[in-house]
Amino acid sequence: MANKTIEQKKKDFRDFLENSGVLEQITKSFVALYEEIDRPVNPLEFIRRNLVDPEEENIDNKKKEYLAIQNENLKLQNEIKDLKKKLRDLSKESDEDD
Numbered sequence: 001m002a003n004k005t006i007e008q009k010k011k012d013f014r015d016f017l018e019n020s021g022v023l024e025q026i027t028k029s030f031v032a033l034y035e036e037i038d039r040p041v042n043p044l045e046f047i048r049r050n051l052v053d054p055e056e057e058n059i060d061n062k063k064k065e066y067l068a069i070q071n072e073n074l075k076l077q078n079e080i081k082d083l084k085k086k087l088r089d090l091s092k093e094s095d096e097d098d
Contacts (some may be wrong), residue, residue: 092096
C-alpha cells in the first residue's frame with residue numbers, strides 16, 4: 001500500500017483540509033465576500049483578512065503598537081538619564097555651597 005493511487009492521495013488531502021478546518025474557514029471567507037453589499041476593491045485582501053485566525057488578525061496593529069511602545073520606552077529612558085544627570089549636578093552644587 002506504499003504506492004497510493006492519485007485518487008487516494010487526493011482524498012487524503014481533502015480529508016486533511018476538512019479535518020484541520022481549512023475548508024470551513026475558506027468557505028466562511030467566500031460566503032463573507034459573497035454577502036458583502038459593497039464589493040471590496042481588493043477581494044484577495046478581503047479574503048486574506050478573513051482567513052486570518054481571529055487571535056492573529058491584528059498582527060500589523062500589534063507590530064505598530066509594539067514599535068510605538070518601544071519608542072516611548074526609549075524616550076522615557078533618555079528622560080531618566082537626563083534627570084539623573086540634573087540630580088547629580090544639583091547634588092554637586094549643593095555640596096559646593098556647603
